Amino acid sequence: MRLMIVVEDVPQFADSPAERPLKALFQAINRSEQFLIGDADITQVTSGFGLIGDFKAGRKGIVLKPDSFDGEAVFKVPFPKVKRAEFPEGRGIFVQAGRAVTVQMPLAEASVLTVASPAAG
Template sequence: MPEHPGLVVVERAADAEGTAALPQLIALAKAARRSGTLVLFELETGSAGGIWELFSALRQPRWGLTLQPDDAEAQTPFREDLGRVRRADFPPGRGFAIEAGRVTPIHVALP
């Protein structure tokens, strides 16, 4: 992962659906991407339909993590095919790192 001038982390982004915070999160995501700042939004891809504009602003990242992926979820911010995956095969902390079109299995340590 290249060096970044900063980091933005947003948990439970889907909670912004229907609130005045959603346009602000969209603007934040766009500005951070333009500046090269690392942006981490925690959300369930199944809930991304309700916050489609934010999900669209995050699409096609250069680098990212997907934890506990499931091929039944059609929406993904990554263009890369993760293959046939089932969430049941991925305990908490397991998933894939995606960088420059390369998909690598990972395990993220839990506290």
């Protein structure tokens, strides 16, 4: 059985009580067949140390609305020259195994994302 772990706003946990357990979790995921999805602002994940270093250690992911320097800063993979105007909402660069490919993520309607609460009985 494979697991998918999702962590929103990873940098918020640096220098917090959750940092050590998350660092251990990220290291375990990187040594396994499990799948980690983490959300972060690109400007907050340029460090290669601590929690952020372990988060980036898998060297794969998607950068939405990328700049040319983002590939080197995050994945140590050079991105081609990019024009932000060519990257509308949902378009980004996917990196895996040292290769960068432009991708388009599907967009969901806001109404689809709303969680319905059970009807009061």
